[in-house]
Amino acid sequence: MTISAESAEPHIRTGQWEDALTFVALHADKSAYAELFNYFAPRLKAFGMKMFGNEQQALEMVQDTMLNVWKKARLFDPSRGCASTWIFTIARNVRFDMLRKKQSRKDDISADDLWADGDYPELEESATDQWETMLLSEKLAPFFDALPVAQRLVMQKVYLEEKSHQEVAEELDIPLGTVKSRIRLALDRLREALDDTRS
């Protein structure tokens, strides 16, 4: 870094920030902290502006980061890296947690998203018979059998006979919407049943 004569920035020697942090840690030295603060706070703000593109959040990051630097100064271990690396780590974590807090949680998988109207690609690969038996005998068979007849019939045609929803509707002479709603009801039942077996 070049430092011009008229620059207000202090000249930085190697080890300066590490020393400053040590003073802060040992003596709660406010002037050493102020030196660190005056150097890093505006840079953190510029860094925050780049990351958030928003002044308020950038300032929040500066505040949380610098507060942590003050409070946690005693945790700084110069043998493990520079002061700037340590401060960067704190800022990164503060920023990450700020973003996490803002994000809304949870997205749920809906059966509708998955349902490509019965036309699934058929692949050449060996069918996994072992799996089918397991799936049926161990988990689903009892619940499958317990489905109302109308629902079971539709499920059987779609999943065992691999017919499309449209084909099933024509075969049973019922509206397509009814086929879909029966499948949905059947899936809901199977889900509930599986959910109960969990506990």
Add this chain to the structure above:
Amino acid sequence: MEQYVAGTLSADVALAVATHIDLCPHCQRVCQDIHNDQADVLASMPLEQDDTDDFSALLAEITGQPQLDKPRQKAARELVKVQINGREFAIPRALSRLAEQQGKWLQLGGIATAKLPAGDKMHVSLLYIDKGTEIPNHTHLGLEMTLVLSGTICDENGEYGAGDLLINTPADTHTPHTRADEDCLCLSVLSAPLKFNKGLVRLLNPLQQFFY
């Protein structure tokens, strides 16, 4: 890796990367170097002329607060282990806290999964595959990341051992399986469900939140 260090990866993806780094000395070094570089960028960031914020109030407020005491030397955290199918697996550091809060194992044949309370966008779980077991052929509706924690997974593209990260996208279809004589534990991160391609196993598609 840059994004991981900078903290711009999504949390779920970052978790898989962090766990890999725990298992991989090479990436630990790479990571440290990137970290130092990024810190240097921050420390040598030039200031704009108009950065004239007055931080003195903040400075006073901060130094008015008490500092934290140095904690006693932390007792080396006991290694977290998970048990499944009569086996016990040690869990890498990055996963320890989450693995302690794992959900119940759900078992289907030779496969068992336990949800980890990490996902908001993604579905994060431990995935156990018994020896000689195959996961039926499937396509991916989103990103599938599988980090092998122990054992080996094989699929059409190769073999993956502990620390290896498999990444599959919607363009990929595969049938992963374990070796005949070795079971396998993985961390699985899914951005969208799998789509099973064959026969009755397709029932798993709408029901799969119970299995994955």
